[in-house]
Amino acid sequence: MTRVRVAIALVASLFLHGAHAAPFAVQVGEARLGLDAAPGFADTTFTGSPRLQELAETLTSPSNRIVLFAISDGDMRKFTQGDPPDFRRYMIAVTPRDLEQERLDEKRFAEAAEAAIRELGERVPAGNSFAEFFQKRPVGAAAVLSDLRQEASLRSVLVGVRIQAQARTGTPQYMLSTATLMLVRGKMLSISVHTAYEGPADSEWIRGITTRWVDNLQRLNAR
Numbered sequence: 001m002t003r004v005r006v007a008i009a010l011v012a013s014l015f016l017h018g019a020h021a022a023p024f025a026v027q028v029g030e031a032r033l034g035l036d037a038a039p040g041f042a043d044t045t046f047t048g049s050p051r052l053q054e055l056a057e058t059l060t061s062p063s064n065r066i067v068l069f070a071i072s073d074g075d076m077r078k079f080t081q082g083d084p085p086d087f088r089r090y091m092i093a094v095t096p097r098d099l100e101q102e103r104l105d106e107k108r109f110a111e112a113a114e115a116a117i118r119e120l121g122e123r124v125p126a127g128n129s130f131a132e133f134f135q136k137r138p139v140g141a142a143a144v145l146s147d148l149r150q151e152a153s154l155r156s157v158l159v160g161v162r163i164q165a166q167a168r169t170g171t172p173q174y175m176l177s178t179a180t181l182m183l184v185r186g187k188m189l190s191i192s193v194h195t196a197y198e199g200p201a202d203s204e205w206i207r208g209i210t211t212r213w214v215d216n217l218q219r220l221n222a223r
Contacts, residue, residue, distance in 0.1 A: 023220055026067045029100045031185040034220035037070035038193075038213035041091055044069050047079070056092055059192065064094035067189075089195045091213070096188055103186040106152045112188055113155040113181040120144050120159050120179055130197075134162040134174060145176075148207065149214070153183035156210065160197070176202060178210040184221050191217070 023036040024043075037043050044052045045068070056069035069092050075085035099112065121142040124133050130145070137143065139162055148156040159177045174197040182189045191213065195206050 026095075028067075028095050028187045028189075029103070031103075031187050033067075033095075033184050033187060033189060034217070035068050035093060036216060036220060037068065038091060038209050038216065040073055040209075041070040041089075042073055042076040044071060044076070049079070052079075055087070055090075059092050059194070060094045060190075063097055064190065065097050065100070066092065066094050068093040089193075091191065091193045091209075093189060093191045095190065099188050104183060104188060105186075106183065109153060109181075109183040109188060110155075116181055116190070117144070117155060117157060117179070120157065124160070130160060130174070131172070134160060135172060137162060139164055148178060148180075148210065154180070154214070156180040156214065158203075158207070176206050178206055180210060180214055182214065182217065184217070189217070 023034050025032045026035055027033075044056075052069065052071070056066050059069075060066065069090070071079070071085060071087065071090045075087060075090075078085045096112075102108075104112070121144055123144045124130075124146075133143065142159050142161040145158040145160050148158055150156075157179050159179055161175050161177075163173045163175055165172050175194060176197045177192050177194045180191045182191065193206055193210050193213065195202050197203070
């Protein structure tokens with residue numbers, strides 16, 4: 001057992017100091033899509049952890065195939081050392097199983113993306129503050145806060161949700177996520193970034209990391 005732990009720690013060390021930086025390819029139908037986690041995050045595929053797999057599966061529908069689930073480098077370090085990760089921020093990329101064999105054009109992509117955005121929840125009315133709106137909604141009921149990007153081959157929105165308050169304090173808790181649909185080599189790729197929300201800095205962070213991740217994936221698949 002000790003030898004196994006040492007081996008895992010060694011792999012994790014390499015993973016967190018540059019080995020994970022190399023992009024990888026995923027086969028979707030007839031196309032090969034290039035993927036990579038955003039800077040500061042590590043793909044969890046190599047761990048084979050049922051716990052991480054279960055967490056990833058809670059973030060998406062069974063109708064989607066998970067192609068990447070990444071946690072922060074800090075959480076990966078804690079995980080491999082046997083300490084409990086914070087899981088405050090993480091990201092996932094999936095592809096719809098029913099569209100994997102279909103080559104989408106921009107029109108078909110726009111239809112599918114619009115349907116997916118509608119399923120995320122109602123839109124927050126203009127003039128409502130984040131806390132005011134979600135305090136009146138049931139726990140777990142998500143809503144779209146704003147559009148981030150809308151292009152012929154890209155749709156991205158910011159989503160918020162109130163989660164169960166801590167029993168100790170009773171203080172309301174919130175999560176932010178971005179939902180981005182991309183048309184990549186004729187396939188739909190859905191990527192999401194998630195963060196606990198404690199203030200405006202978290203909103204700024206998630207917008208920035210989403211932009212960088214999208215731009216990186218577009219460059220990676222432009223080759």
